[in-house]
Amino acid sequence: MAQLxxxxxxxxxxxxxxxxxxxxxxxxxxxxxxxQNTYSDAGLSSANTNPVVADANGRFPDIYLSAARYKVVLTxxxxxAIDTLDPVDATSQLIAQSSAPxxxxxxxxxxxxxxxxxxxxxxxxxSWINEGPVDSLVNAATVSEVLTGTDATKAVTPDALAGxxxxxxDIASASTLSLPASGGGVFNVTGTTGVTGISSAQGGxxxxxxxxxxxxxTHNGTSLILPGAANITTVAGDVAEFVNEAAQDASGSxxxxxxxxxxxxxxxxxxxxxxxxxxxxxxxxxVPGVQQYHPSxxxxxxxxxxSAGAPxxxxxxxxxxxxxxxxxxxxxxxxxxxxxxxxxxxxxxxxQSTAATGGHAANSGxxxxxxxxxxxxxxxxxxxxxxxxxxxxxxxx
Amino acid sequence: MKALVYTRHADKGVSVCxxxxxxxxxxxxxxxxxxxxxxxxxxxxxxxxxxxxLQKGNPITQEAAxxxxxxxxxxxxxxxxxxxxxxxxxxxxxxxxxDMIDTGELPDRWFRDAWSRSANGGPVSVDMGKARVIQxxxxxxxxxxxxxxxxxxxxxxxxxxxxxxxxQTAIKHARDEEExxxxxxxxxxQL
Numbered sequence: 408m409a410q411l412x413x414x415x416x417x418x419x420x421x422x423x424x425x426x427x428x429x430x431x432x433x434x435x436x437x438x439x440x441x442x443q444n445t446y447s448d449a450g451l452s453s454a455n456t457n458p459v460v461a462d463a464n465g466r467f468p469d470i471y472l473s474a475a476r477y478k479v480v481l482t483x484x485x486x487x488a489i490d491t492l493d494p495v496d497a498t499s500q501l502i503a504q505s506s507a508p509x510x511x512x513x514x515x516x517x518x519x520x521x522x523x524x525x526x527x528x529x530x531x532x533x534s535w536i537n538e539g540p541v542d543s544l545v546n547a548a549t550v551s552e553v554l555t556g557t558d559a560t561k562a563v564t565p566d567a568l569a570g571x572x573x574x575x576x577d578i579a580s581a582s583t584l585s586l587p588a589s590g591g592g593v594f595n596v597t598g599t600t601g602v603t604g605i606s607s608a609q610g611g612x613x614x615x616x617x618x619x620x621x622x623x624x625t626h627n628g629t630s631l632i633l634p635g636a637a638n639i640t641t642v643a644g645d646v647a648e649f650v651n652e653a654a655q656d657a658s659g660s661x662x663x664x665x666x667x668x669x670x671x672x673x674x675x676x677x678x679x680x681x682x683x684x685x686x687x688x689x690x691x692x693x694v695p696g697v698q699q700y701h702p703s704x705x706x707x708x709x710x711x712x713x714s715a716g717a718p719x720x721x722x723x724x725x726x727x728x729x730x731x732x733x734x735x736x737x738x739x740x741x742x743x744x745x746x747x748x749x750x751x752x753x754x755x756x757x758x759q760s761t762a763a764t765g766g767h768a769a770n771s772g773x774x775x776x777x778x779x780x781x782x783x784x785x786x787x788x789x790x791x792x793x794x795x796x797x798x799x800x801x802x803x804x
Numbered sequence: 805m806k807a808l809v810y811t812r813h814a815d816k817g818v819s820v821c822x823x824x825x826x827x828x829x830x831x832x833x834x835x836x837x838x839x840x841x842x843x844x845x846x847x848x849x850x851x852x853x854x855x856x857x858l859q860k861g862n863p864i865t866q867e868a869a870x871x872x873x874x875x876x877x878x879x880x881x882x883x884x885x886x887x888x889x890x891x892x893x894x895x896x897x898x899x900x901x902x903d904m905i906d907t908g909e910l911p912d913r914w915f916r917d918a919w920s921r922s923a924n925g926g927p928v929s930v931d932m933g934k935a936r937v938i939q940x941x942x943x944x945x946x947x948x949x950x951x952x953x954x955x956x957x958x959x960x961x962x963x964x965x966x967x968x969x970x971x972q973t974a975i976k977h978a979r980d981e982e983e984x985x986x987x988x989x990x991x992x993x994q995l
Contacts, residue, residue, distance in 0.1 A: 680840070680841070680842065696840045697840060717805070717807070717820065717822060717907055725824060728824055729823060729824055729827055729890065729893065729894055730821050730822055730823040730824060730890060730894040731821075731822055732819045732820060732821040732822065732894070732895075732898075733819060733820040733821075733822070733916075734812075734817070734819045735817060735819075735916060735917050736913075736916045736917050740819065740821075740898065742821075742893070742894045744827065744837065744876065745837075745838070745849065746849060746852040746853055746858065747852075747858075748852065749858060750857070750858050750859075750860055772860065772862075773860070774858065774859045774860035774861075774862060775852050775853075775855070775858035775859055775860075776852065776853055776858070776859055777859070777862065777897070792913075792916075
């Protein structure tokens with residue numbers, strides 16, 4: 408706001424009280440003869456003549472001053488000196504600039520647009536006094552500054568603070584997940600592109616992400632540490648939490664997943680086929696889909712009731728069997744879907760028979776993917792049809 | 805019930821293959837039989853199925869192995885195509901002239917080991933030459949077991965004395981399997 412000169416609207420009179428008709432007020436920069444503009448409006452848009460001339464009654468019009476220190480020379484209409492006022496300080500106007508004015512005087516105020524503070528010159532014109540921010544929002548820390556977390560002078564607004572925790576804009580899956588500059592603590596990751604890293608952030612930053620699709624997160628021992636050092640294939644709805652282990656007050660991409668919740672209750676670090684085949688771990692849980700790889704588990708088995716040599720209802724129960732073939736009296740050929748890795752696997756058979764038809768089982772022609780089962784009646788070398796074939800195979804697949 | 809019948813390479817005997825119903829579901833729907841297996845397992849499975857050493861001289865062809873693993877893993881087949889996969893995978897390693905039959909068309913099982921087919925496949929019939937031998941073996945076996953039982957029975961009947969020539973003649977002149985089967989020792993229950 409511009410400052411109204413003190414003689415505005417006032418009548419300048421002599422010692423007898425007679426007005427100085429058409430008196431003049433000339434404005435200069437303090438201590439100089441450099442003319443300075445004055446204005447007829449508070450917006451400092453309409454300049455007065457210089458000197459400003461009073462009316463016939465010696466009354467001066469509105470004279471608005473921009474921020475500066477002036478010298479005012481008052482004269483009669485005949486240019487006879489009346490008085491010289493120096494300095495005349497115009498301190499009300501709040502000028503705005505990016506750094507302190509070069510010319511200063513007591514009580515000069517300016518708004519520093521760089522840091523948002525208003526400064527006032529002290530009475531001795533020897534230093535600046537920081538009057539604080541021109542308003543709280545201008546000087547508040549940005550979201551980026553909040554996330555960086557190193558500025559020791561700025562205040563934080565609730566909105567900027569929310570950059571730490573609120574839901575951010577969705578992140579498109581990419582090799583490096585790009586955290587948005589607008590901040591956020593919870594994100595939805597869209598797409599199915601594999602992820603090998605997360606963009607740089609300040610050490611200690613925590614984020615939660617929810618995966619909207621199936622993608623692979625690839626473990627990296629430095630930049631993306633996953634539980635068990637194993638890659639994760641996400642399922643839509645999975646949620647993970649990451650913390651950036653970059654150094655204090657420094658940025659980096661050293662993310663560690665410290666929590667992962669699956670949306671379908673699957674076990675993230677369950678035993679895989681190799682774990683089951685090794686069969687030594689005492690800590691890895693086993694899910695039904697891999698339990699059959701353990702050496703102690705049957706890799707193929709069959710129970711099939713037989714009626715007139717054929718499976719009554721093919722088959723009554725089985726696992727990993729593609730077919731059974733009636734090959735002859737008391738002989739059936741069983742074909743296995745997932746072949747054993749060698750022909751040297753263990754086949755056990757205990758056929759189910761009445762006394763008349765015996766119950767001895769034997770195999771002949773065992774191969775990696777087939778086995779021929781025979782049923783013998785007692786000590787009779789001739790094969791007879793059993794009531795049911797029972798067979799189980801153990802070995803490596 | 806439908807099944808696949810084929811003539812065995814080894815002895816020209818007849819086998820009847822009954823595919824597992826649940827495997828049809830894999831082949832005709834979405835597959836996924838080996839979803840839990842590591843990458844490359846299908847190739848390994850093809851190798852195993854086609855390896856003569858692992859299959860003890862009865863490997864299947866590369867085509868059959870590939871079709872089978874693809875059908876089981878990827879599904880999408882029609883039922884007819886699935887039957888064909890079973891033909892390639894389960895039957896042709898052991899035999900030829902594979903045909904689909906209704907098991908009601910099969911002969912009586914009494915002479916199961918005499919089942920035969922023509923050189924071109926077709927329906928299953930009974931080889932009367934083999935059947936006559938089978939019938940005599942069954943009679944002899946039944947008498948032998950009955951006599952063992954009678955020998956141990958102190959107060960039971962005397963052992964049966966089998967007049968071989970009588971049976972030989974009857975068996976030799978039987979005109980079909982029904983007539984052949986009716987030739988039996990009167991004092992023994994018909995099996």
